Amino acid sequence: MRYESPTTVEAAVTLLANEAGKAHILAGGTDLLVRLRSGFIEPDLIVDLKRIDALKSITMESDGLRVGAAVPSAMLNEHADAVAGWPGVCEAAILIGSTQVQGRATISGNLCNASPAADSVPAMVAARAIARISGPQGMRDVPVEEIATGPGKTSLAKGEFVDSILLPKRAPGTSDAYLRFIPRTEMDIAVVGVGICVTVDKTGTCTAARVALGAVAAKILVVEAAAQALIGTKGDEAALNALAAACSAAATPIDDKRGTVAFRKEIAGTLAKRAAKIALSRAEKNL
Amino acid sequence: MARVKLWGSLSRMADGQKEFEIDAPNIDRMLTALGEAAPKLKPILAKGVTVSIDGTLYRLDKFQAIQPDSEVYILPKMAGG
């Protein structure tokens, strides 16, 4: 196995494109190293992104906030604009693992692991985040929900990698929230995760909503019916109950060591309600 | 004569007899006498038992003295963590 730490995106693309064997991207490494050490993967090349300055920064661009692929969760949460503008994404990112893991783990890595239970991904999906992909054919932008195609599988072609994620600029009265359920207070993988982004008008009526569920299907689920349940309401009990019912109905989870089908379906609704309340109250403050 | 009481299922190996009157100066002699009185107990006694004399548990010491008025229990082998 070779280890390379290029200093430009172009060099990284070249390394990946020229590798005949199996190549893996090292961003935070908190998942890659676990798989490497367990023998689950046997790479021929590891390309470390953390020497590429451009990927280590968070920049406000005209259409939103760009978060480089080498930015750890802890750094994202130290960025005042990120926390103020995208609280749901930031709170999801800071739930990944321990303090020690947060100093390394990145939202790009979380996305590319393609785990259905990844914490930051439902939040990013709700926020309509856009992944920028670099590769031999140049650069392309795709919605984050198109990256994972199933557990552990992505749509990235050989030589491609996510170099940054754009959190699109938000309309006034927009905010988000992320909640997950775990049995302990920390250190667990989400049994259910819910990311919700809403926009409200001056009357407090919800005019737009996006609801994404994690850990209840092979991929992150966008629940349109749940969004519709909120739109046009002020988040009253009936609307929230309809939202919860839509989420529970949309969930197609499995029984596993972390939870049962019945439990996950029910909790998807419970958490969606709670997350919607938080998102709505945050959105009103952004008017 | 000390009263030697058999813990629970041990008495099944002594044809249901739960209590024996045994005259023995110490645990070792008492166990030998008990084995003679109830031969089916012998293999279990050989495997190791805990003996309680007046409330104190003895897992090892076979030469602990037994007083004529002692209360003696034969309990299973025990281990801790």
Next chain:
Amino acid sequence: MSQVHVTTKINGDSTEYLCDADETLLDVLRDRLQMTGSKEGCGTGDCGACTIILDGRPVCSCLVLGAEAEGRSVETIEGMANGEELHPLQRHFLNGAALQCGICTPGILVAAKALLAQNANPSETEIRYWLAGNLCRCTGYDKIIRAVQSAAAEMRGETHAA
């Protein structure tokens, strides 16, 4: 397999080593540099016993490649005391019986040091969440949390040295 040459700063000292590309920083510290103070409890980032500070952030050294340390700054438990003089956290752990078997202690001390560097007066809840990635199976955490609190108070100058 050709080895990677790494130059890095460990506890303030420039250090060079060769390591395999797939070798973790924890293995480098323990097996190549004989710095066995950092412990491996799980190898998956779930226990925190291998916590070090890398460029100012606490990380699990089992989830860092040795090769990644090139040009960086690494702080380990071995660098926490200043000669004979213990760090206040070390002293308060000792005086407060905040360790039993001691296997988690180095990782917890390093993680706590990183906490106090960024938050001089953490609440009990903040300490508990910061240290959630450091498992201790002996103490039930009570005396650990109290030791961090009392060390922090001393470092803020509110109390005298323990």
Next chain:
Amino acid sequence: MPLDRDPADRTYKVVGHRHNRPDGIDKVTGRAKFGADLAAPGLLHGRILRSPHAHARIKSIDTSKALALEGVKAIVTAADFPDHPQVLEDGELTNIRYNVMAREKALYDGHAVAAVAASNPRIAAKALKLIEVDYEVLPHVVDVELAMKDDAPILHDHIRTEGMEDAPDCPTNVAERIELGYGDVEAGFAEADVVIERQFRTGAAHQGYIEPHACLANISGDGSGDLWCCTQGQFMVRDVCAQLNGMDVSKLRVTPSEIGGGFGGKTTVFIEPVAVALSRKAGKPVKIVMNRGEVFRATGPTASSAIWVKMGCKRDGTITAAQAELKYQGGAFPGSPVSMGAMTAFACYQPKTLKAIGWDVVTNRPKQAAYRAPGAPMAAFAVESIVEELAHTIGMDPVDFRLKNAATSGSKSAYGPTYSDIGLVETLEAVKAHPNYAIKLGPNQGRGVASGFWFNFGGQTAVTLNLNIDGTVALSVGTPDIGGSRASMCAMAAEELGIPYHHVQTIIADTGSLGFNDVTDGSRVTFASGLATIEAARNAAKVLCERAAKIWGIPADAVTWENGCAVPAGPNAGEFPPMTIKELAKKAGETGGPIAGHFEVSADGAGPSFATHLVDAEVDRETGRITILRYLIVQDAGKAVSPAYVEGQMQGGAVQGIGWALNEEYIYNDKGVMENPGFLDYRVPVASDLPMIDTQIVEVPNPGHPYGVRGVGETSIVPPLGAVANAVAAAVGARPEELPMSPPRLLKLMKEQAQPLAAE
């Protein structure tokens, strides 16, 4: 050794005060050497190939490709552990041999099948993949009740149920039936005004020590050598490894490293005999370090259980009948702690009639090892749940109900013998008087109480104390220090010799330097090694007095030891100024040679320890998530030699119990493969899960120890399962019957039967 005198009259100068532990500085600076911290020139790294199947016949093992790999120096399989007579004579040793390396069958997921030593760990890992094992997969069983069925897959053809006269002569997974009790329980139930019965289940929990098993064996060409390892008992490791490898015991010296937690899980061997075999074969030092997955899959978790309990009481609270049937699976070999479960189940009370039946069952799971008060916590969970429910049903305060029935000094224990001085009543009264008992609870909150008992043990113990030239003391004990025991040994030696605490240095000796010691288990160390330390110090003091007598020219019995000095015993002995230990130490060579004291004993009279725990919990009714709000432990320590470490034992045990109650369990898939072999999904409590753990030490002196010391290490894990379950039952109005009370289980329970309990 009996209690010296009325402890109320005794003032201790060192014992009972708070001192820093002698190993403390090394442990806060990273200098302390644990199992995996040793290296040796030319070191090879061992790795173990493990069965991926729960139950499979091993038809063949082909190691040729692995042996051909560059860097591979030795491979061992079951064939390298042949039939030495001393092994075959001993049933348990035969089982250990089978457990450390599978023979005709692999009996559980993770069972060792072969082992490799190679020049680095990565080559060793590669070699494992080249070993070809031909398995015939067999039907498996991991559930205790399924394993008891007539049509269950059978693990061992030779097992017949012991303890049953009418047991059929055919293979079974039920290794033993035990029964105990007194009186006629049916009459007892007939006398009762209220009778409650329930069926409970508990999952298998792991000790969860943070340090994985690790060892380094270095066996030389003449077949003798050294082994360094983390263990609760170096002498046990030596004896077992030597016997399994056909070595004379004298040929192997075992040095215990610092131990990163044990809790019973390091009272046996797993990798140590394998490392010895590999090192002997390779002619080089071999180190084996388990990874966390191996620790979960292939060491010794505790038993899982199914327990039925029925109890009856009168309106005034008197328990008239107590009955239980306990089924414990202890993994692939006989030996689950069910008999101790049965004996401890009702040990806190004095039911008028009692009957307990226990079943020891084998399943396709790793061979269980001791875990802190083995067998007791699950039984206490079931009994304390019913006790709490009885109290509520008759409208009696749960602490008063326990006081009404509590075992007392001089009362007959539920398992037979009469109790000497015990402190259960004192713990209950302290709980009742504690401010936590009066705090008003909010909505969705509940309060639970539970008591617990553990026997405590003594065991074989040898201690040597040597006086140094400057009057300081070197103390060698043979019981690994798993929670600060060296501090207690220093304190007891200093107390006896009348010298400062820091003048005593305690080490844990290797097997070549000290007589045999049983493993650190049964909460025995502060009691037994402590008792031996006191006696060794007294023996040394006697020698010191003899030396002073020689110098003064008076009879030895005319000199006594007081406050660190030899002094004339009375006015008739003559007028001599006191001689300090330092002066006598300096003159040792001239007065007869080195001064030492030693003591060897099979220590008994450990004296049981009781505890009562009080917990407040809050339940999120929408998710089933439980938060522990407050936790109080009151425990009898007899005499707390090192109060801070006593508190630590109490807090640590309680939190392990909380983990067992809330989330910890072995989860198996339908192939019998463990699904959660890591700290990610085997969920031990983390710091943010817990409140501060309040403690109160009660001291009812143990009549079997000079200072009244009782072991404190194990009792603390007995009450929490029941206490937390009782708090949750009070909060939600439904009684948890299955542990852990993970959120899916609790949410389901609430949906099925949530309604306010009769009197709550």
